[in-house]
Amino acid sequence: xxxxxxxxxxxxxxxxxDEDIARYMEAVMEEGGDDPAYIAQALGAxxxxxxxSQLARDTGLTREGLYKALSxxxxxxxxxxxxxxxxxxxxxxxxxx
Numbered sequence: 001x002x003x004x005x006x007x008x009x010x011x012x013x014x015x016x017x018d019e020d021i022a023r024y025m026e027a028v029m030e031e032g033g034d035d036p037a038y039i040a041q042a043l044g045a046x047x048x049x050x051x052x053s054q055l056a057r058d059t060g061l062t063r064e065g066l067y068k069a070l071s072x073x074x075x076x077x078x079x080x081x082x083x084x085x086x087x088x089x090x091x092x093x094x095x096x097x
Contacts, residue, residue: 012048018089021046025090037072043084044070050088058087 032038069076
């Protein structure tokens with residue numbers, strides 16, 4: 001009998017380009033736009049794809065604080081979300097539903 005092995009899945013491994021990131025965030029907002037933890041977790045995946053240490057330097061926040069805030073379990077302030085989005089080159093926009 002052949003034994004199957006599985007590797008750990010991490011969304012960050014698949015976010016290679018700005019287009020990948022934009023499409024990912026569009027899907028996140030469509031699927032879970034009412035859930036702040038879901039959005040924070042998505043930003044965390046993008047942050048890991050882009051380099052969390054650099055993001056910490058760019059935002060003035062600690063690496064550990066970013067991991068916690070963007071884990072989906074954290075509760076980042078709107079100011080933190082905006083700092084992270086700006087440092088990642090993302091623009092938050094609103095449009096009618």
